[in-house]
Structure formats: C-alpha cells, structure tokens
Amino acid sequence: MLCRWNKLTVSMMKFLVTYRVTDEVEALKAILLDDELNIKANERGEPECIETLVFPSTGEDSQSQYVCVRLVVQLPPGYPDVSPSVNLRNPRGLDEDTVKLIQSDAEAKCKDFVGQPVMFELIELVREHLTHSNLPTGQCAVCLYGFREGDEFTKTECYHHFHSHCLAAHVAAAERYYREEQEKLPQWQQDSTNKFQAICPVCRESINCDVESLWSAPPPIDVETATDFSVTAELRELQRQMAALFLRQQQRGGIIDPEAEGVKMLLRTEDDPAAATEEVSPPGTSLNAFANQAAHTFTQMQHPQAKQTAQQQSEQSNLNQYQPRQSHHNHHGHNNHGHRNRGRGRANYRRHFDRMRQTESTPR
Template sequence: MDEELIVLKSIYLEDLIISNDKETFVNIRIYSNGDENDFDHDKRLLYVTLIAELPSCYPEIESPKITLCQSRGLKDEQLNELNSLISSCLELNYGSCVLYECIELIRSKLSSYELPHEACAICLTSIDNRNDIIKTNCHHFYHKHCLASYAKLKKVELEEKFQELINNKFFIEKDFRNDIEDPVCRQILSSNIIEQLLSSSSMKIINDNHENEELIRNLSPTMRQWQEKMNALFQQQKEKGGIIDLDRNQEIIFT
C-alpha cells in the first residue's frame, strides 16, 4: 500500500492528500480532462471529490471504501453512474492496488459528461453547446450571449448612475462602473469576465418579439410545466379576488 501511495503522490502531487489516523485516507478532487497545457483546474467545468478509506489489510484482503462527494456540475443520475463504475472497478480489481484505476476512470467519465446540467439562470433554458458556456468566478454557468446581454445592460445602468452622482456633486469613493454583479449570487464579476463579455462576438440582446418567441419555444418541458402551474394559480387567485384587476376596478369606480 505504501508503494502505491508514493506512486500516486508522484503523479497527482498536491492534488492528492493523504492522512493517517486509525486508518489511511486518500482525498483527491478529480476534474474533467482539459487542455494539457492548461494547469488552471478552476477553468474546467466538472469535478468530484474522491475520498478513499484504506483498511490495514488493503489490497490483499479488503478493498478500499470509496466515497464521492463535493461535486460541481453533475446531476444525481451521473453521480449514481460514477458510484456504479467505482463498485465494478473495485470488484474487478479485488486483491490489487486499484486507486489509480478508480481516479482515471472517474476523470474519463467526467470528460464524457462535458456539459453542466444546470440551466442558464438568465434564460432558464438548458446549455446544450459547450462553446456557448461561460463560467463566472463564483462558479455559475450561463450562455455566453445571455450573460453578455446582461453585462451590457448593467454597464449602461452603472454608467448612468455614476454620471448622475457626478452631476449632483456627490462624493464618489470609488469608480463602480465595472462592478457588475453575478445575476445569481450578486458577487462582483471579475475584470477578465467583464472584458470577455463586453467584447464578445456572441453578445446579442433579445429585444424584439421574434427573438422572444424563439426563447419561449426553446423552454424546457420542466419550465413549461412550471409556467402552466403558475398561470393556473394566477387565474385561481384572480377568481377569488386575490389579484387586483386595475382595469376592472377602474370601470367599477367610474360606474
């Protein structure tokens, strides 16, 4: 076992954490395959953390207990599939050192998943093209053109607010014109993301009926069901008087 851990440490370096208490634990965050020249793991879309508990009689008598946790961009079915693959790998390699095989098996599978399962939080439709993905510094996924449109609108708002403060001779502590917030968590987007968005050729703002209709047609079945449910609830509340109909009330007042 010690020789296996030495080899793994030489391969994965600081990514692999080994701890010894009553049992030996191996902890590694596994990313999908990326550009071999790109050592910035944070640019990769998917990851999962593998924790292996190695019993004292491993590998001859007992297999390691492997847990997958702290994933990003994976849905439950994919995590279940990864767990099944690990179980099969442990069974096939019983009595042998198996950690490297498990790690690389997961890495290969993550790369096959490729796309995050979350819908774009701006348009609420699925992300089906890897080239149309942008991940923010706070780890949220959007269509590039959706986030670019959002950033352009926010940039205009901030410029107007900044100019208004100057015109009214208010003291401005810092230039906030580039402090564009993430639509989900409101964390300030990094300057690199902003620069990429505002100069992106994929930028387009949906501002006419045709494009809005196209957006509606592309809604996922789940979103369509949600819309129908909300519309039914709205009509129900309206019939019970829970929704104020301004036009109707105005007619009653004038009558």
C-alpha cells in the same frame, strides 16, 4: 509461543498494509500536481482521506475543459483489504444523472479492487466519464434556457456556464446599476479607486470577462425562437379557482389586510367623530386584539385627556364594585351618618372611595 506468533503476524500485516497505502500515496504525488491532490492523515500519520479535482482529458487545452468534479475517497482502517467510500462533491457542468452514473461506477470499481490499490483506477474512471460529458448541461442562469447546438457559451473561472450574449447583458446591467448608485452618493463618499468588479450570477465569485467580445455573440437560439406569451384557457381556469380560494379564505379571516391593519393603529381621541362611526373589524387573527390594545395604550401615553378619562372610568368601576358592600353597611346602621346624598362631584366620589378603601383595609 502461539500468542507471540499471532501478535507478530498481526504486526506484519499492519506494516504491509501501511506500506501499500504509503506507496500508493507516493505514486499519486508523482503523477498528480500538488495543487490537485489533498491528503489528510490521522493522528498516527496514516492517510485516511484523499481528495483530488478531476478534469476531462483535453490534452494541453485547458480552456476546453467545461466540466469538473472533486473526488473524495475515505480510506477506512484496513484499506486496501477493505473497500473505501467514494463521494463526488461540487460537480460543475454535470447533470444529476451523470453524477449518479459516475458514483455507481466508482462504487463498483472499489468492490472489484478489494485488496489492491484503487485510487489511480478511480481517478481514471472519473476522468473518462468527464471526457465523454465535456459539454455543459442544465440551463443558463440568466435566460433559464438550455444549451443547444449552435449556441455560443462561456465558462467562468468557477466553472459555471452561460450563453455569451446573456453573460454580457448581465455584466452590463450590473455595471450600469453600480454607476447609478455611485452617482447618488455625495462627492466625498464616491470612491474612484473602487472599480466595478463583475461577479458570477450563480456563486457570486469574482470573474473576468471581456464584455465587448461577449456582446458580439448571437443571442441563444431558444430566445430568438420563443413565442410571445398568451393567456390560455387553462391559465384562466386556474385564475378563477385561485380567486374563489382567496375569497373563501378572506371570509374566514385567514388573510390579513395590510390596509385594515394600518387603520387599526391610528390614534383617535374621544373627541374624534370618526371614532364613533368606525366599523368593527371582523375577528380574523389574534393580531387584531393586539393592535387594538397597543393603540389604546399608546393613546393613553400621548393624550393626557384620554388618560384622565380612562382614570375616571376606572374609579367609577371601583365604586360600583363597593356598592353592594356599602348597602350592606347601611342596612345594619354602620358607617351611615345621613351623608349619602351629600355632594355629587368628582371630589366627593374620590373622598368616598378613599374612605371605603380604608374601611376595607382596617382589621376587624
């Protein structure tokens, strides 16, 4: 009886937990738009992950929303009696310190609301942080300067921020390059229907912008007030240290010279006088030996004369290997019929070499 009561109690608790989660999800659907809320359920149909894109509170003016972040909440089994895990993904216009602060506050909020629905509280917490940080932080990806008070900046559809003047210069340069590449193609390959499309310099997504209005914005303040570059004493000292390090590595064979490696791959025949005077490169890497071997093989394939010379050298080397064995036979009076000095030509050596090979292959 007690066992049945425990099972019934566990079943009722699971039902209550599921009911609370379902009720919370229905409330979120009623508050948020369908495109702002993404709910993932498990195989039993229970919500296990809730995602939503959070923007700052700017009323009806969506053009003034310069930052955003995607809030991802994993609902573990037993939620809300168990604290969920919170992740912030794809923050736009926010620096790392702000993202870490939002993450820390969200985790603390989850611990305080154990046993209660916390999704709505998390969304409001993140939205409050974004409202206080509704200004782009970081640097413009075009000029690499930050945003100062008085700069005019532009937010793209993908929530990346640029100085208006910098974005206009980027789009104009990209369009000019596109036109030049089109003019290089033959007339039959030029596609007049494929118009130029501006893309974001950061994420490469397509963007829509009015270049004329962007050009009317003044340049960034940091660009206007930047001083001309000059080589300081510190830079000169660094150049001297780098030059000494480069020379040391070059002497120890740690740097590959592209010009020297290219010379090693040149094809030279034995009649080329420059081949005899070619300097031997110092040992540096294993690439040197590989290049020499490849050049030698390619030379034999392309030049029959060089291949024939190499074959003669190989035959002569084989004869030298058989000389001790031949002298041994001569000492005992075998295979020596007084013809050792007969014929010194290449054909004689070839026949003699064949006889030696047949003698060696004959079983004794």
